[in-house]
Amino acid sequence: xxxxxxxTIHYSLLTSCSDFFDTDPDNIIxxxxxxxxxxxxxxxxxxxxxxxxxxxxxxxxxxDTRANLLETTPxxxxxxxxxxxxxxxxxxxxxxxxxxxxxxxxxxxxxxxxQQYHQRVGGMSEQTEAxxxxxxxxxxxIKVWAYYMLGRIYGEAYWFDDPLTEMKDLxxxxxxxxxxxxxxxxxxxxxxxxGIDIDGIHIPSDLTMQWYTWLDSETLNQQAYIxxxxxxxxxxxxxxxxxxxxxxxxxxxxxxxxxxxxxxxxLQYLYDFHTAAKASTPSLALLNFGDDPTAADGDxxxxxxxxxxxxxMTLDFGSxxxxxxxxxxxxxxxxEVNDNTNRxxxxxxxxxxxANHQRNHLVQYLCPAYPSADTYxxxxxxxxxxxxxxxxxxxxxxxxxxxxxxxxxxxxKYYYFYDRTLTPRGYRYLRDNIFEIQxxxxxxxxxxxxxxxxxxxxxxxxxxxxxxxxxxxMTNRFPNHASADFTLPEGWSPLxxxxxxxxxGGNTNAGIVGxxxxxxxxxxxxxDEGYALTELERRxxxxxxxxxxxxxxxxxxxxxxxxxxxxxxxxSQGGRxxxxxxxxxxxxxxxxxxxxxxxxKVRSSILADxxxxxxxxxx
Numbered sequence: 001x002x003x004x005x006x007x008t009i010h011y012s013l014l015t016s017c018s019d020f021f022d023t024d025p026d027n028i029i030x031x032x033x034x035x036x037x038x039x040x041x042x043x044x045x046x047x048x049x050x051x052x053x054x055x056x057x058x059x060x061x062x063x064d065t066r067a068n069l070l071e072t073t074p075x076x077x078x079x080x081x082x083x084x085x086x087x088x089x090x091x092x093x094x095x096x097x098x099x100x101x102x103x104x105x106x107x108x109x110x111x112x113x114x115q116q117y118h119q120r121v122g123g124m125s126e127q128t129e130a131x132x133x134x135x136x137x138x139x140x141x142i143k144v145w146a147y148y149m150l151g152r153i154y155g156e157a158y159w160f161d162d163p164l165t166e167m168k169d170l171x172x173x174x175x176x177x178x179x180x181x182x183x184x185x186x187x188x189x190x191x192x193x194x195g196i197d198i199d200g201i202h203i204p205s206d207l208t209m210q211w212y213t214w215l216d217s218e219t220l221n222q223q224a225y226i227x228x229x230x231x232x233x234x235x236x237x238x239x240x241x242x243x244x245x246x247x248x249x250x251x252x253x254x255x256x257x258x259x260x261x262x263x264x265x266x267l268q269y270l271y272d273f274h275t276a277a278k279a280s281t282p283s284l285a286l287l288n289f290g291d292d293p294t295a296a297d298g299d300x301x302x303x304x305x306x307x308x309x310x311x312x313m314t315l316d317f318g319s320x321x322x323x324x325x326x327x328x329x330x331x332x333x334x335x336e337v338n339d340n341t342n343r344x345x346x347x348x349x350x351x352x353x354x355a356n357h358q359r360n361h362l363v364q365y366l367c368p369a370y371p372s373a374d375t376y377x378x379x380x381x382x383x384x385x386x387x388x389x390x391x392x393x394x395x396x397x398x399x400x401x402x403x404x405x406x407x408x409x410x411x412x413k414y415y416y417f418y419d420r421t422l423t424p425r426g427y428r429y430l431r432d433n434i435f436e437i438q439x440x441x442x443x444x445x446x447x448x449x450x451x452x453x454x455x456x457x458x459x460x461x462x463x464x465x466x467x468x469x470x471x472x473x474m475t476n477r478f479p480n481h482a483s484a485d486f487t488l489p490e491g492w493s494p495l496x497x498x499x500x501x502x503x504x505g506g507n508t509n510a511g512i513v514g515x516x517x518x519x520x521x522x523x524x525x526x527x528d529e530g531y532a533l534t535e536l537e538r539r540x541x542x543x544x545x546x547x548x549x550x551x552x553x554x555x556x557x558x559x560x561x562x563x564x565x566x567x568x569x570x571x572s573q574g575g576r577x578x579x580x581x582x583x584x585x586x587x588x589x590x591x592x593x594x595x596x597x598x599x600x601k602v603r604s605s606i607l608a609d610x611x612x613x614x615x616x617x618x619x
Contacts, residue, residue, distance in 0.1 A: 038121075038128055042214050044113060045135045048106045048142055049231055049350075055099035055146070056350040056441040057360045059153060059558030061378075062094050062613060067561040068551055068590050069384030070411070076377040085598065086605040090616045097154060097615055100146045105164055107143035111136065111198065112163035118199040127213055137207035138232040140196055144188045144205075145233045145443065148242060151184040152562035155612030159187055170618065178617065181569065185246040192239050206235040233348045236269060237444045240452050247459065248570035252536070255459060255574070263456040266449050267495040274498035332413040332439060345446040352438035363415045363437045366556065368408040371435050378556075380409050383593040387552060392518040394552055401555060403427065411556050414439040442557060450512050451550055458542045461535065462491060463525060466542055470549060471520045473511025474499040512549055521545045536576065543567055544585060551589065564589060565611045583607050 064070050065084040072084045079092050089095040114136055118124075124132060150157035158170060159177045168175050179187065195204040211228035212220055240262050247255040352358040364370050365377040380402050388395025396402045396409065403412040410416075415430050415437045422428065430437045450469055457465035468477040474496060480486055481500040488496055499509040513520055523545055524531055524538065533541070547567045554560040564586045572582035587603040594602050 038124065041114065041117065041128075041132060041135060044110050045139060045209075048103065048110060048139055051099075051103040051106045052142060052145075052231075052350050053352060053358055053360075055103055055149070056352075057362060057558075058094075058099050059149060059562075060362070060441075060556055061365070063153060063558055063561035064556050065378065066590065067564070068387070068593050069380055069555050069560075070378045071381040071384075071593065073376055073379055075374050080377055086602045089614045095613050095615055097150055097157070100150050101158075103146040104143055104160070107139045107146070108161055109163040109165075110139050111196065112165075115198050118201070131209060131213060133201065133203045134207040134209035136196060136198055136203045137205055138209050140191065140203070140205050141232055141235055141238060144191055144238050144242075147184055147188050148238065151179075151181040151188075152245065152565060153613050154615055155181050155565070155610070156617070157184055158617060159184065181245060182249040185242045185249075188242050189239060189246065192235055192242075227351060230346060230348050231351065233443050236265060237347065237448060237452075240266060241448070244452055244455055245566055245569075248566060249573045251574045252459065252539075252576070259456045259459045262452055263460060264493070264495075266453050266456070267493055270449065271495040271498045332417075332442070346440070346442065347444040347446065347448070349440040349442040349444075351440050354436045354438045358438065360438060360441060362439055362441070362556075363434060366411045367415055367434060368406050368410050369434060376408075376410075378411070380411060381593050384555075385409070389517075389519045392552070393516050394518070394555070398517075399427065413556070447512065447515075447553060451546060451553075454512070454546050455543070458539055458546070461539075463538060463542065464489070465492060465496075466546075467521075467523060467525065469511060470513060470542075470546055471511050472514040474509035475501070476511070476514065512553070516553070518549070518552065521549065540571060540576070543570065548589070561611075568611050579610075580607065583610060586611050 061080060062083060065072065065080065066086065072081045076084075079094050082092055083089060083094050114132070118132065123129075147157060147159070157179055159179050160175050162168070162175045170176050177183075192205045195202060197203070208229070209232070210222075212222050212225040215225050215228070243258045243262050247258050250258070352360055361375075364372070364375045366379075368376045368379075370376060380396065385396045385402070388397070390397045392398065393400045394402075399412075400418065401411065401413040403410060403416055405412065405416065415434065416427055417430065419425065419428050430439070454466045454469040457463075457469065464477075468474060475481065478486070478488075478500065488494065501508055523541060524533055526533075526538070544567060547563055550563045551560045554563070568582045568586045570582075571577045571585065572579040583606050584603075587606040590606070591599045591603045593599075
C-alpha cells in the first residue's frame with residue numbers, strides 16, 4: 001500500500017519571490033528546473049514546508065480520537081468512527097502515513113538538488129552561502145520531525161536517504177530499511193548529532209535560517225518576518241524527545257547518561273533565557289531565531305522577553321482567573337506570532353493562511369457553529385470532561401480550552417477565546433468568518449520542556465525535582481526562597497536557581513499543575529512515613545502520573561495518545577515489566593471513555609494489538 005503511494009507524490013514547490021504566506025500552490029517547479037537559480041534554494045525549502053502543512057493535522061484526527069478526551073459526533077464519517085472505535089486501521093484514509101513520507105521524500109530530494117546546485121555554481125555570495133547551510137540544516141530537522149511523527153504514531157517506519165527519482169521497490173534493502181521505534185530514534189539522534197555533508201561542506205543540524213535576509217534584504221527588518229523563524233522545530237527539543245523515547249528501550253542503568261543529557265541540556269536552555277544570556281551561549285545557537293538578547297538599547301527584544309517568561313511557566317497576573325491565564329492558551333487561538341499572545345508558549349509550529357489557499361480542518365471538525373454543520377466531527381467526551389477539577393483552566397468549567405457553543409460542548413481553544421480587550425470582557429471567535437480561521441498547529445511549546453524535565457528527573461532518581469515540576473513548582477516548593485541564606489537542597493542542579501524570584505531576573509515558577517490551577521498529584525514520597533516502594537515502583541507511579549497530566553494538557557494537539565504509547569513501551573522494555581501490564585495501564589486510561597461492550601472491545605484491542613496505529617508497510 002505504501003510503496004505505490006510514495007511515488008504518486010508530486011513536488012509542489014512554491015515559486016513566490018516574496019512571502020511563503022502569499023503563494024499560489026498551483027505553481028510547480030518542474031524536475032529539470034528545480035534549483036537552477038540562486039533564488040530557488042529558498043523556494044525549494046518552501047516546498048518542504050508546504051508538505052509539513054499537508055501533514056500538520058493528521059496526527060490529531062488519528063490519535064486524539066483514540067485518547068481519553070475526544071469522541072466522535074454522529075456527523076463524523078465512518079472512517080473516523082472506525083479509528084475512534086479501535087477498528088482495524090490498515091487501509092483507513094485517516095491512518096495513511098503517506099503525508100509524512102512526502103515530507104521525507106521532499107527533504108531527501110532537496111539535499112540532492114542542493115548538492116547538484118552547489119557543484120554547478122561553484123560558489124555563492126557570503127550571505128547566500130550562510131543561508132545555503134542554514135536551509136539544509138532546517139530541512140534536516142524537518143526530516144527528523146517526520147520520522148519522529150511516524151515512529152510515535154505507528155511504532156515503525158521505512159528509513160531511506162535516496163531522493164527516489166525513479167521507482168524502487170520497498171524490498172530493495174539498499175534503499176529502504178524497516179525500523180522499529182527504537183531504531184528510528186537511534187537513526188534520528190545520529191542524524192541530529194552528525195549533521196550532513198553537501199558538496200564537501202559539513203552542515204550541522206542546529207543552524208538557524210534568518211529568513212529576513214532573503215525576504216527583506218534591503219531593510220533587514222527581523223520583526224516583520226518573525227513568524228518565519230518558528231516554522232522549523234529546534235534541534236534541541238527534537239533530540240530531547242527522541243532520547244526520551246530511546247531511553248524506553250534501555251535498562252535504567254544504561255539510560256542514565258541519556259537522561260542526564262536531557263536534564264542538563266534543557267535546564268541550560270531555560271537558564272540562558274531566564275538570565276538573558278548572550279546569544280553566543282552554545283544552547284542558544286539551537287534556537288529558531290537569532291536575536292541578541294543584549295541588543296535593543298540594552299534591553300531584550302520582545303521575542304526574548306516573552307520566551308523568558310512563560311518557558312518558566314510564569315503567570316501573567318491580572319484581575320481574575322481568565323486575565324491571569326490569558327497568555328497560557330492564547331497560543332492556540334491565534335494565526336500570528338506577535339508580542340501579546342502566543343510567544344508566551346510558542347516554540348515552533350505549522351502555519352497557514354486562508355487567503356492564500358493554505359488550509360487545515362481544525363475549526364471545521366471541532367466547531368459546532370461552523371457554516372457547514374455536517375463537518376462537526378469531534379467533541380469532548382463525558383469521561384474526558386470528568387477528569388478536570390472545576391478550577392482547572394483546561395476543563396469545561398473555565399472555558400479556556402472547552403466551551404459550549406450553540407448548546408453543544410466543543411473543544412474551542414483553536415478558535416474561540418477569551419479577549420480581555422473587549423468591553424465587557426468575554427469570548428469571541430478569532431475571525432468574524434469562522435471558516436477563515438486557520439490556527440497554528442503547534443509542534444513544540446514551552447510545556448514540552450517541563451514534561452521532559454519531569455521525566456528525566458524521575459528516571460535519574462530525583463523524585464523531589466520530578467514531583468515539584470509536575471505539581472506546583474519551585475516557588476511553592478521553596479517559600480523561603482527570598483531569604484538571604486537560602487540555598488537549593490543537595491542534589492538540585494544550581495541552574496534551578498533561575499526559576500525563583502531571587503535567581504536571575506525575578507522568575508516565578510508555578511509548575512505544570514499550578515500553571516493550570518489543576519489538582520495536585522499526591523504521589524508517595526520516600527520521606528513519607530511507612531514508605532515501602534522499590535525505586536522502580538516509584539518511577540513507574542511517577543511516570544504514569546506525568547502521563548495522566550500530559551493527557552489533560554495536550555487535548556487535540558496530536559500528542560497525548562503517543563505519550564501513552566511511549567509509557568507503554570517503556571514499562572514493557574528494558575527489564576521494567578511486561579507487555580500485558582503496560583498495555584493494561586494504557587487501556588485503563590482509555591477504555592472508561594467508552595460505554596458497555598465497546599469498553600471491553602477497546603481494552604481487548606489494546607491488549608491484543610498494542611497501542612500503535614497499524615498500517616501495512618508492504619506494497
